[in-house]
Amino acid sequence: MPSKPVADPFNYAEVGATSGEFPSGYHHFRLRRRIGAGRALFEEAGGAILGYRMQRGTGIFREASTPVAEAGTRLTVRLGVGPFGITAPCQVVYVLDEPNRRGFAYGTLPGHPERGEELFAVEFDPADESVYGVVAAFSRPGTWYTRLGGPVVRLIQHYIAGKYIDAIRPAQA
Template sequence: MADEPDTPPFTYPETGATDREFPAGYHHFRLRRQIGTGRALFESAAQEVLTYRMQRGVGIFGSASTPSAAHGTALTVRLGIGPLAITAPCRVVYVLDEPNRRGFAYGTLPGHPEIGEELFAVEYDPADDSVHGLIAAFSRPGTWYTRLGGPVTRLLQSYIAGKYIDAIRPA
């Protein structure tokens, strides 16, 4: 999935790899949790994922060039607290629109403190009517301060992934 003309390049060459085998040389992360049951929940959660509810629910959503995730959508997330926060640019690499799996993945652009890709999705299992939130990513540090963060950065990634899934869980 090549960059479009007049857009900043992705900071990594393996675009789209969150939907296949993750590439070597990155930290791999995957979290899948049940959020409830029923096709109606799947449909509503899918809509929430595609309209950035996971990022909004965690409080890191900055902006997006489209109201719903679409291939090529430019978006920003705000990482950190107060004056220490940074705006991290990303772009949607692909959108999942399968009968039992929906979501999108974005990849990092220049200026993002990490290098890699993250998938935000919801899955429906017709065998038992269960609905799961899914976060999957491959990444590596892109700045000195994310390299310095090391294991703490990974713990934070795991914590935030759980919060992403909680953001689409029914009340």
């Protein structure tokens, strides 16, 4: 069970919805990839996610108000390329700390070009000890330029989600 969602000035109403059924009216996205096997890998990847390694691994991480994710942590990511980049504010909504799931979700704050929430997690399947990286989100444009970018924004989201998971994959994989 995720920690209790934190209410704050998010720029969308469905705070915490990545922990259940995604709300209508948003683009839904889920990516789940096997990164290896074993409880040790699960523990290592879970710690890496909570330490923002997914965001750091893609080069978009800028700063966070806590060294590891916890409900209420404010963080910023930099989206875009060169002079076309923008700093996007987010806040951790909840942290997952379950026997077979670990990670966190953050929601967008005013000033972010999207509206919605994204989950970054690792899952352990005790049946065969497989470990999976998971990125799931619901979002919709929050600015004119993300509305205009439509399908291109979705392609970039899918590409970055793969990079997030690659960032927690063991070096030998």
